[in-house]
Amino acid sequence: MNTWPSRPSVDKAPVGSRKHRVALDDETRGDDYTIQQPASSQVRPERSRRERILTLESMNPQVKAVEYAVRGPIVLKAGEIELELQRGIKKPFTEVIRANIGDAQAMGQQPITFLRQVMALCTYPNLLDSPSFPEDAKKRARRILQACGGHSLGSYSASQGVNCIREDVAAYITRRDGGVPADPDNIYLTTGASDGISTILKILVSGGGKSRTGVMIPIPQYPLYSAVISELDAIQVNYYLDEENCWALNVNELRRAVQEAKDHCDPKVYQDNVYSPDCRFHSFKKVLYEMGPEYSSNVELASFHSTSKGYMGECGYRGGYMEVINLHPEIKGQLVKLLSVRLCPPVSGQAAMDIVVNPPVAGEESFEQFSREKESVLGNLAKKAKLTEDLFNQVPGIHCNPLQGAMYAFPRIFIPVKAVEAAQAHQMAPDMFYCMKLLEETGICVVPGSGFGQREGTYHFRMTILPPVEKLKTVLQKVKDFHINFLEKYA
Numbered sequence: 001m002n003t004w005p006s007r008p009s010v011d012k013a014p015v016g017s018r019k020h021r022v023a024l025d026d027e028t029r030g031d032d033y034t035i036q037q038p039a040s041s042q043v044r045p046e047r048s049r050r051e052r053i054l055t056l057e058s059m060n061p062q063v064k065a066v067e068y069a070v071r072g073p074i075v076l077k078a079g080e081i082e083l084e085l086q087r088g089i090k091k092p093f094t095e096v097i098r099a100n101i102g103d104a105q106a107m108g109q110q111p112i113t114f115l116r117q118v119m120a121l122c123t124y125p126n127l128l129d130s131p132s133f134p135e136d137a138k139k140r141a142r143r144i145l146q147a148c149g150g151h152s153l154g155s156y157s158a159s160q161g162v163n164c165i166r167e168d169v170a171a172y173i174t175r176r177d178g179g180v181p182a183d184p185d186n187i188y189l190t191t192g193a194s195d196g197i198s199t200i201l202k203i204l205v206s207g208g209g210k211s212r213t214g215v216m217i218p219i220p221q222y223p224l225y226s227a228v229i230s231e232l233d234a235i236q237v238n239y240y241l242d243e244e245n246c247w248a249l250n251v252n253e254l255r256r257a258v259q260e261a262k263d264h265c266d267p268k269v270y271q272d273n274v275y276s277p278d279c280r281f282h283s284f285k286k287v288l289y290e291m292g293p294e295y296s297s298n299v300e301l302a303s304f305h306s307t308s309k310g311y312m313g314e315c316g317y318r319g320g321y322m323e324v325i326n327l328h329p330e331i332k333g334q335l336v337k338l339l340s341v342r343l344c345p346p347v348s349g350q351a352a353m354d355i356v357v358n359p360p361v362a363g364e365e366s367f368e369q370f371s372r373e374k375e376s377v378l379g380n381l382a383k384k385a386k387l388t389e390d391l392f393n394q395v396p397g398i399h400c401n402p403l404q405g406a407m408y409a410f411p412r413i414f415i416p417v418k419a420v421e422a423a424q425a426h427q428m429a430p431d432m433f434y435c436m437k438l439l440e441e442t443g444i445c446v447v448p449g450s451g452f453g454q455r456e457g458t459y460h461f462r463m464t465i466l467p468p469v470e471k472l473k474t475v476l477q478k479v480k481d482f483h484i485n486f487l488e489k490y491a
Contacts, residue, residue: 065230074435075100078445093443097475099463100445102407104313107466109380112312112373114366115355118144119317122153122351136364144351153347159340161189161321162347165354169321172357177286188322188335189353191345193306196322198228200302203335205234214261218249219453220410220460226453237261240455243412246401281405285325300326307352309407311377319349319356381407384465384472391476397487398480408462410449413483415459419490431459437486442478 056064075098082096098106105111114137121127121141128138147164149155160166166187173182190196205213214235217225221238229236239257241247285303289296306320327335359374360366385403392400397414415423415430423433431448438461439445449460467475 062231062233072447072451074432074439074445074447077436078439081439081443091443092441096439096443096445097467097471098445099467099475100447102309102464102466103315104407104466105315107464108468108471109313109377109466110373111314112370112377114360114370115312115314115352117366118355119348119352123348125151134365136360136366140355140358144354148347153351155347157189157344157347157350159342159344160336161187161345162350162354165189165350166321168354168358169323173285173323177283177289180283180286180289182285182323183325186323186325188324188339189345189350190304190306190320190322191342191349192308192318192320193304193322194224194320195318195342195345196302196304196320197224199335199338200322200324201228201232201234202338203331205232210263216254216257216261219455220247220449220462221453223451235261238453243401243455243458246404247410285323298326300324305356307349307356310356311374311381312352312356313377314352314356317349317352318346319351319353320345321353321357380469381465384469385409387469387472388463388465388476391473391480395480395483398483403465407466408464410452410460410462412449413459413461414487416487416490419486422490431461434459434486435461438479438482442482444475444478444482 078096078098078100081091085091085095114134117133117137118140121133121138122144125141125145127133128141143164144162145151145153147162148157163184166184166189169187169189170182170184174180188196188199190199201215204215207213212233212235214237215225215229216237216239217229219238219240226236237257237260239254240250242250242253283303284301288299288301302322302324304320304322307314307317308320309315324332324335360370388409389400389402392398392409392411398411400409400411403409413431413434415434419433420430423430426433428436429448429450431450435446435448444463446461446463449458449462452460452462454460463475463479465472
């Protein structure tokens, strides 16, 4: 831990002053400020001033413990290879295909027209007078702008979000859950779902030693969970999903995880993307309601949604919301306080979230086009899910469960003993070694299963199914050819 001599004093300085100039927060409005160092620091030897204060040894150890596989080492390697290709360095391929992340529009998915029309109107209100935009889009844009400070997306909103958008989210949840009421006061707009998840974990984690909070997460998991748990120095409690039963939740496994966790801590799907005919979305909140007031009025529950991973695929807007029910009023006040520290989520993202939950309805001008585009996206995803499952399962040493509702495949791969030994020699996890070889030989970037968690002795990788159908077929064929060659090489 570093000990600072005393707090430096901050004073105004004219432009060109020889004092050390620093940039402060946006609240300074561009004024020039300087830090006047204490006398003791001004007489340090020249060498002392050049030493770095922040080192790997002195930085927050919880930050060092954070890992995020989706944008981890293999993605950095993909970036290096892309630069080499740009410099004309020859490879066995001509492009890197980033199948590591579910970025729909980066993979060629077309935006939903209605959402972009409303966003254009909100961003440049002069277009509200244009006959090129439908009236239902204009109606939504006017409602959003009237709720914004100065009638502009460029203003801050309340920390909890724009009020009319929270009302629309609550109405959407009520429709989704067949009339189970949702209160706008329980809706918090967020910067994507990740922001909400991180915030809830922050208020959950407390205690020390055996009373430190343990957070239960499914394995395989989304790496955000383990990253935030590490950052908060909480205890990760794994429960394994049943791969032999299409990654179903096994209640006995859940009980096992809770019981084992008690020894060392105090133990915690995208709604529109369900395309398997045998599956449907289940709302935990609706289930609580159906269990009666003993549960629906007392069990704290946080639910999350975003603009990114539904059929609209608007990842870059970073829009999201969370609904948090049955919080004690004092805890609710603490949650609002925590959210206010980051001022507010991007108002443009809030507006995009509004269109996700408040799309055109029957009888409105844009409804038919919206319905066609929505069904096209979901139909394409269903087609690509089946294609991926079928082609992977034709490859010796690869098994892929049916893709029932996400935009990724998580196939199990057989890795020979000699390949495991080669991975150990390179100080890599076996599936990381496999994925790195796949990238270097084919240009296909996928994420090793070890980044998501998996049962010991099993190996997987995660790959998005978002590329266009013909490109996806090429990717799957390359993976097949690579895998067969890999097995032969390390047999």
